[in-house]
Amino acid sequence: MKLIYKTLFLIVLATGLSFNARAQRGNYKPEMYVGATFGMTGSMMYLNPTVDQDILTGYNGGLVFRYVADKSLGVQAELNYSERGWQQKGGAFTHRLSYVEVPFLTHFNFGDKFRFFVNIGPKIGYLISDKTTVNIAATTEDEEEQRSQAVKYPLDYGFCFGMGVLVSAGKQVFQLDTRANLSMSDVFPNQKKDYFNNSNNLYASVSFAWLIRIK
Numbered sequence: 001m002k003l004i005y006k007t008l009f010l011i012v013l014a015t016g017l018s019f020n021a022r023a024q025r026g027n028y029k030p031e032m033y034v035g036a037t038f039g040m041t042g043s044m045m046y047l048n049p050t051v052d053q054d055i056l057t058g059y060n061g062g063l064v065f066r067y068v069a070d071k072s073l074g075v076q077a078e079l080n081y082s083e084r085g086w087q088q089k090g091g092a093f094t095h096r097l098s099y100v101e102v103p104f105l106t107h108f109n110f111g112d113k114f115r116f117f118v119n120i121g122p123k124i125g126y127l128i129s130d131k132t133t134v135n136i137a138a139t140t141e142d143e144e145e146q147r148s149q150a151v152k153y154p155l156d157y158g159f160c161f162g163m164g165v166l167v168s169a170g171k172q173v174f175q176l177d178t179r180a181n182l183s184m185s186d187v188f189p190n191q192k193k194d195y196f197n198n199s200n201n202l203y204a205s206v207s208f209a210w211l212i213r214i215k
Contacts, residue, residue, distance in 0.1 A: 031068040032215035033173060037061055039207025043084035045187070048198040051086070051146055056094060058083025060205050066107060076105040076119060084203045093147050094133040097187070097201070101125030103160055112168075119162045123181070127154035145195045149188040156201060158183035166209075173211040180204050 038061035044053045062080030069075075078101075085097040105121035130151050162179030183201035190197055 033066040033211040035064045035211030037207045037209035041203050041205045043203030045086040046200040052089035054087045056087040074107040076107045078103045084201050096131045098129035099125035115166050123160050125156040152189045171213040175209045177207050
């Protein structure tokens with residue numbers, strides 16, 4: 001996991017430097033967009049000790065600001081509501097976490113009216129809702145301890161990587177975005193006396209967006 005985070009950090013740093021260099025090479029007609037996005041998440045948690053899990057579905061959506069400095073490179077910031085968490089295999093127990101998050105992304109795009117794009121960058125979020133649901137009583141002590149874990153670290157931070165397609169229609173843009181998200185922060189207590197050593201959010205999302213070009 002640490003190797004993945006270091007690799008993503010180097011990629012983000014390199015693309016940021018590339019953005020600055022290209023923006024200074026000449027005079028471009030920048031594109032600026034604002035809009036909204038709405039979609040679904042599919043999440044699990046990286047838990048150590050491991051727990052058999054099913055994918056937990058949830059909602060995500062929010063506001064988007066995008067600035068494209070030249071034909072293929074720009075930056076993007078978002079303010080999102082995102083649901084994630086973990087679900088015990090079979091659906092006996094669900095721990096749903098809802099966050100407000102802000103991704104800061106480097107945006108690549110290729111094409112004209114129809115474009116393929118890639119977004120990559122860091123994100124930070126804060127827990128605003130925490131809900132557990134039990135459908136079947138625990139049958140072992142381990143399950144009882146797993147289910148009793150309370151959130152200790154509401155701050156969530158990590159990296160996200162996504163790709164998708166967009167279509168321009170005048171000043172409007174319609175796009176489909178798929179994204180993978182890796183959190184570096186633990187959710188539950190992680191001291192030696194605690195049950196989980198690691199508890200990181202892992203989730204993917206699919207969303208539709210409607211943007212308007214304002215410049």
